[in-house]
Amino acid sequence: MFTKEEYADYADLCARYKPECPENFNFSYDVLDAMEPGKTALIHVDDDGVRREYDFKFFQETSSKLANALVKEGVKKGDRVMLVLYRRLEYWTVMLALHRIGALPIPSPSLLTKKDISQRVNYAKISAIICEDSICARVDEAKGDCPGLNHFVQIDGETNDGWHDYEELMATGDVSFPRTADSPGGDDPMVIFFSSGTTGLPKMVLHNFSYPASHFTTAAMWHDLEEGDIHLTLSETGWAKSVWGKFYGQWMAGAVVFVWDFRGKFEPAHLLQIMEENKITTFCAPPTVYRFLVREDLSKYALSLRHCTTAGELLNESVFHAWEKAFNMPLYEGYGQTETTLQVATFKCMTPKPGSIGRPVPGWDIALMDDEGKKVPQGEEGEICIRIDKPVLGLFDSYMDEPEKTASVKFDGWYHTGDKAWADEDGYLWFMGRTDDLIKSSGYRIGPFEVESALVAHDSVIEAAVTGLPDEVRGQLVKATVVLAPGYEPSEELTKALQTYVRELTAPYKYPRVIEYVDDLPKTISGKIKRKEIREADLKKYNS
Structure with a gap:
């Protein structure tokens, strides 16, 4: 294929x-189930260093068992299911099971707060959540504000009230979940990812089964x-x-x-x-x-x-x-x-x-x-x-x-x-x-990445965010917000050295005329720099 x-x-x-x-493509049926059962599919090393190998038979059977068990609990085609599973082995089984059913997984990061969970659950009309035990307390705090959330599956730990134990649930399912005329595929909706945008609520990005x-x-x-x-x-x-x-x-x-x-x-x-x-x-x-x-x-x-x-x-x-x-x-x-x-x-x-x-x-x-x-x-x-x-x-x-x-x-x-x-x-x-991140200075348009790349090439810089600072003469000044490497301290001498360094690596007009030193940069939970937050803070600071 x-x-x-x-x-x-x-x-x-x-x-x-x-x-x-292929027409009417569904990864679980057309790829997973076609794989040689005894072939190694995945090697997993956990946080304690324990290494395990899993073959395709393992995923063929566990995804079918979980699909059957979830259907018995009322999860159906079109339902939206939040997953918070770090890099756990169960992530692959759950995704494959939901593909068989046609329920839409919504993979989500482990750093979600109670507020994040309630906002996303209501925004996306999520009806089920599958997560590891370390996340359950946050879900329990949020679920009172989430009337549509009614299925809870917990992985590991002592099972919380109102939650299904993952292994016990899995044990109720059959090892076969055959394809039917109603099985999802092709243009049917398959998965939703929340975008990691740096402003407002993240958008729900929908991909279909051809993805x-x-x-x-x-x-x-x-x-x-x-x-x-x-x-x-x-x-x-x-x-x-x-x-x-x-x-x-x-x-x-x-x-x-x-x-x-x-x-x-x-x-x-x-x-x-x-x-x-x-x-x-x-x-x-x-x-x-x-x-x-x-x-x-x-x-x-x-x-x-x-x-x-x-x-x-x-x-x-x-x-x-x-x-x-x-x-x-x-x-x-x-x-x-x-x-x-x-x-x-x-x-x-x-x-x-x-x-x-x-x-x-x-x-x-x-x-x-x-x-x-x-x-x-x-x-x-x-x-x-x-x-x-x-x-x-x-x-x-x-x-x-x-x-x-x-x-x-x-x-x-x-x-x-x-x-x-x-x-x-x-x-x-x-x-x-x-x-939105491009800087317009003295008629030039400057992309932040090139200047950031030059800065982090210097031994003293761990991270840098480059933004535009309002200026009456140039329109905007290039400003760098910098996190220093261990052993370096902010100083006028270091600022001049960094400015010279950037001038030598890029066009002279791109060097940062203003450098601010910080302990860390504002970021989204996906790790993307929030340049907009830096710009807004600068507007308040320099206009006050």
Whole structure:
């Protein structure tokens, strides 16, 4: 059904590779149930270091048992089910079971507060929740405000009042849940992801049952997965990125999904140890993780890596070159959104350009457009837009229950991503940031990512957020809010050194004329920087 080939270059890839999805596709029936039962599907290492391997028979049977048990409890096709499961093994079983039923999983992050839970449950009309025991108390506090929430399933711990024990519930289900004429598939709604937007309530991004098929491109082409590879994507399961790298595409490409369910603070040395001990062959993580890894003594680790990818923010050149020097392999960047799958990437058949997100993925007709909906010339910034006058495999259906929000981004035959980029002479795209984040200074338009990338390349900087500060003369000044590395203290001397450093790495007009030092940056629960919050705080501070 899904086959991988080798391609000579990008032109050959575009000419011969056509992403496709079988009719009435349902991943649980068409992929999971077709897998060789005894083949290893997933390796799981928990927070205590306990390693377990699971074959496809395990998921075939447990997903069927859970599907049967949930149906007996009244969960039905179209119901919306919140999942808060960290990186627990049960996440895969629950997702696959809900795909069989046609109930819509809503993967959610573990950092949700009582208020977050009640808001999302009511906003999304969620009727059931499946979570581990550490989350139950927050749900119990919130459920009095959630009249539509009536099914509660708890994993681990002493079972709370009103909750079903996951294992006991599973034991009531049969190991067979056969496909029927009413089984979901194709254009039926399959999954809802809450977007990780930095303003207001996150939107509910709805994907249909063809969505998993589009991740074959992610896994086989971008991750370069082959039969028997052991792939690690670091993402928690509360976000769409987890199904990019821990689920659908990896199994379709013949790889084993590796899961490290670590809790608490991220320790780069521990991650390198885990990768070495478990012979990880392919790896994907955001650039921030690579920035921490290259600060370690990489020569101490005998890693089995052969291919590495990154996405989620801009990769700075110093990290790219440090990784390449340590392992004799480049980092391959990619770009997409919760609303999409991989839509721009650097594939193995291409020469990576550090800092570029790559070129459009086959099947995605992408143009950079100005505010009037006209394509911009090469070298000029424009909004990343996707042609949608024909179906696009992997593009979201809608913002669930919000047709006006959907219409605000899907119109005149295009989906408007809200992200800005420019294209070089080779057709590579260079990401600039969200349209709202661009800085207009003395006639120049400056993307925050390039300046942030230059700043974090300096040894003294762990993180940086670049925003525009109102200025009567220039319109806006470039301002950097900086988190320093251990051993460094704010000073006028350091500020001048950072400004000089940025001027040398970027165009002189892009350097931050104002630098503020902070202990941490405001972020969403998905870890994205809230630049809007910084801008609003600055307006109050500098206008008072």
